[in-house]
Amino acid sequence: MRVAVVGAGVIGLSSALCIHEQFHGLLPSLQLEVYAEHFTPHTTSDGAAGLWQPYLSDHGNLQETLWNKETFDHLLGHLHSPAAKEMGLFLISGYNLFTEPVPDPSWKNIVLGFRNLTPKELELFPGYSYGWFNTALMLEGRSYLPWLTNRLTQRGVKFFHKKVESFQEVSGDGVDVVLNCSGIRAGDLQPDPELQPGRGQVIKVLAPWVKHFIITHDLKSGIYSSPYVIPGSEFTVLGGIYQHGNWSEENSAKDHKFIWDSCCRLLPALQKAKIVGEWSGLRPARPSVRLERESIRLGSLQAEVIHNYGHGGFGITIHWGCAVAAARLFGTILQEKQQLGSPPGPRL
Amino acid sequence: MASPKVAVVGAGVIGLSTALCVTETCPSCSVTVLSDQFSPNTTSDVAAGMLIPHTYPDTPIHRQKQWFKDTFTYLFAISNSAEASEAGIHLVSGWQVFKSTPTEELPFWSDIVLGFRPMSEAELQKFPQHRFGQAFTTLKCDCPPYLLWLEKRLKAAGAQMYTRKVTDLWELHSEYDIVVNCTGMGSHQLVGDEQLFPVRGQVLKAHAPWVKHFIRDGDGLTYIYPGIHRVTLGGTREKGSWGLSPDPGTARDIFDRCCSLEPSLQGAQDIEVKVGLRPSRQCVRVQREVLSQGGVKLPVVHNYGHGAGGFSVHGGTANEAAHLVGECISALQGSSSRAKL
Numbered sequence: 033m034r035v036a037v038v039g040a041g042v043i044g045l046s047s048a049l050c051i052h053e054q055f056h057g058l059l060p061s062l063q064l065e066v067y068a069e070h071f072t073p074h075t076t077s078d079g080a081a082g083l084w085q086p087y088l089s090d091h092g093n094l095q096e097t098l099w100n101k102e103t104f105d106h107l108l109g110h111l112h113s114p115a116a117k118e119m120g121l122f123l124i125s126g127y128n129l130f131t132e133p134v135p136d137p138s139w140k141n142i143v144l145g146f147r148n149l150t151p152k153e154l155e156l157f158p159g160y161s162y163g164w165f166n167t168a169l170m171l172e173g174r175s176y177l178p179w180l181t182n183r184l185t186q187r188g189v190k191f192f193h194k195k196v197e198s199f200q201e202v203s204g205d206g207v208d209v210v211l212n213c214s215g216i217r218a219g220d221l222q223p224d225p226e227l228q229p230g231r232g233q234v235i236k237v238l239a240p241w242v243k244h245f246i247i248t249h250d251l252k253s254g255i256y257s258s259p260y261v262i263p264g265s266e267f268t269v270l271g272g273i274y275q276h277g278n279w280s281e282e283n284s285a286k287d288h289k290f291i292w293d294s295c296c297r298l299l300p301a302l303q304k305a306k307i308v309g310e311w312s313g314l315r316p317a318r319p320s321v322r323l324e325r326e327s328i329r330l331g332s333l334q335a336e337v338i339h340n341y342g343h344g345g346f347g348i349t350i351h352w353g354c355a356v357a358a359a360r361l362f363g364t365i366l367q368e369k370q371q372l373g374s375p376p377g378p379r380l
Numbered sequence: 381m382a383s384p385k386v387a388v389v390g391a392g393v394i395g396l397s398t399a400l401c402v403t404e405t406c407p408s409c410s411v412t413v414l415s416d417q418f419s420p421n422t423t424s425d426v427a428a429g430m431l432i433p434h435t436y437p438d439t440p441i442h443r444q445k446q447w448f449k450d451t452f453t454y455l456f457a458i459s460n461s462a463e464a465s466e467a468g469i470h471l472v473s474g475w476q477v478f479k480s481t482p483t484e485e486l487p488f489w490s491d492i493v494l495g496f497r498p499m500s501e502a503e504l505q506k507f508p509q510h511r512f513g514q515a516f517t518t519l520k521c522d523c524p525p526y527l528l529w530l531e532k533r534l535k536a537a538g539a540q541m542y543t544r545k546v547t548d549l550w551e552l553h554s555e556y557d558i559v560v561n562c563t564g565m566g567s568h569q570l571v572g573d574e575q576l577f578p579v580r581g582q583v584l585k586a587h588a589p590w591v592k593h594f595i596r597d598g599d600g601l602t603y604i605y606p607g608i609h610r611v612t613l614g615g616t617r618e619k620g621s622w623g624l625s626p627d628p629g630t631a632r633d634i635f636d637r638c639c640s641l642e643p644s645l646q647g648a649q650d651i652e653v654k655v656g657l658r659p660s661r662q663c664v665r666v667q668r669e670v671l672s673q674g675g676v677k678l679p680v681v682h683n684y685g686h687g688a689g690g691f692s693v694h695g696g697t698a699n700e701a702a703h704l705v706g707e708c709i710s711a712l713q714g715s716s717s718r719a720k721l
Binding site: 152 | 459460465468495497499500503506517522589592644646
């Protein structure tokens with residue numbers, strides 16, 4: 033049983049690991065291969081700061097909220113394991129700031145210690161009159177992706193540095209199941225007008241005195257288009273750009289100025305911070321995550337495809353819940369092919 | 381008296397902050413800091429500099445609270461300014477955890493720190509050996525940066541600083557009009573204060589930049605305080621112990637205790653061991669005294685004995701000491717005008 037995973041960002045690698053962990057024991061013939069145009073540190077996941085935090089509203093998408101929770105709980109369980117440092121996993125607390133009162137988010141009971149900000153705390157942030165404080169997790173892509181890669185390599189999963197141009201390309205080669213984790217490039221494999229880039233740009237600085245994340249919100253301009261500061265283990269990420277439909281991966285001087293000026297206004301001490309890098313990436317935005325099976329008829333062959341893409345600016349936040357769901361879909365496929373004796377776990 | 385000459389003895393957090401306060405409350409004074417040690421070799425440099433007060437048994441609580449409030453307010457403003465990183469002042473959130481429920485549910489400072497509240501059950505899961513906890517956000521004064529920043533501000537205010545070991549406060553009587561004694565543990569010898577005793581503290585300073593929260597066991601013995609570049613892991617409270625050499629067995633014990641609170645510290649690098657003697661007293665001595673020999677008087681303002689709480693109250697006691705210096709100046713001016721009559 034050959035399975036090709038297309039894409040080696042957080043979604044591709046975690047889905048591959050989840051499937052291998054769950055099914056390799058039951059199906060020794062399982063052969064997993066990862067194909068990608070980009071590997072760490074050149075994926076979208078590597079550019080993200082790595083903060084676990086969903087968008088403000090789930091727009092009634094309860095499934096995604098459950099996947100977010102599953103991811104948070106899974107990561108929390110690993111927090112005290114010896115692997116945590118290598119995974120790039122650690123606790124972080126911080127502030128979400130608003131210019132007006134807002135309803136509590138869907139994830140208020142998933143994170144730890146969620147509460148409203150006190151008036152004294154709001155004094156720190158002139159211009160913002162309402163906010164939240166909570167403890168969440170950081171999962172840094174630059175560490176997590178190599179860790180996933182190591183786990184997969186140990187399990188005998190093979191990696192191929194190659195841009196897959198079509199499903200036929202892999203399925204025609206004798207692959208039984210394709211896991212489509214191609215993120216922003218999913219449209220190259222199968223047109224999807226709902227998938228659009230949510231372009232982001234970030235400035236990386238050295239500001240080790242900053243111990244909290246600070247995310248401001250401008251409800252009129254939309255998510256992540258207002259300044260944010262996210263301290264990592266080596267450097268701090270400054271951001272605040274979300275441009276729907278912009279495919280450019282070039283850093284923009286105008287965006288740099290916006291990020292720098294607005295973040296320094298938020299945290300005056302940042303003026304003294306040393307800039308060590310800048311990066312632009314395309315969030316694979318979609319009204320909802322595409323996580324579903326598709327049987328693709330290619331000539332005389334039938335290929336089973338599991339789509340798992342369109343995680344926008346919350347890929348790290350939701351990745352494990354989606355990986356588990358993708359593994360369930362895989363289990364169903366195995367059952368249908370009568371490869372598995374016992375039925376797969378409960379379906380969501 | 382046109383330009384009173386004030387000598388501040390001691391260049392730890394108490395000496396430098398008091399000297400700075402004097403330059404601000406008495407602009408006509410000339411201020412000189414004298415110390416045998418300057419940063420990075422003071423007791424303050426060993427301390428983590430966390431704003432979590434120590435309770436002095438014999439100082440009225442309202443006074444301690446005012447000191448803490450004054451200090452917190454002053455540092456809060458710096459943390460929010462462009463100077464924060466240079467001054468080494470930053471906010472840090474975290475948890476104080478207890479193995480058994482503390483007798484005192486709300487410490488006197490709970491409404492001064494930010495966001496103080498009991499920990500939730502979910503948060504306590506991170507600490508399986510602890511049954512109760514408090515979460516809050518407070519400030520940290522990283523040293524050496526904070527002391528170096530105070531020194532810079534002192535120089536800008538025209539103060540002088542000299543390395544000099546003062547063995548007797550009286551030796552300063554011919555050069556200075558008022559002496560401010562901020563010698564911490566040094567006062568045991570310098571002024572013969574038998575009520576002052578060392579509480580030895582050993583700490584580790586380690587590189588563990590993924591640790592973003594403080595964690596403190598309510599027993600005060602085990603703590604993890606993340607600073608700008610290093611995390612301070614502690615500690616010990618050895619009453620009456622004067623030894624300044626690091627003890628390897630103690631270092632191992634501190635590391636193990638901290639790792640049991642925060643397992644990821646197993647990956648900490650570049651561990652350094654430091655020792656400081658907390659200049660402890662039942663109450664902080666912020667007090668005027670007049671030394672006199674053969675008809676000559678030397679006004680002294682004492683500001684020492686802050687023990688484990690130096691950083692937490694330094695702003696408040698510096699204010700008080702500077703105020704006392706002002707009283708000394710008035711007294712001197714009063715007596716000098718009387719002399720003219």
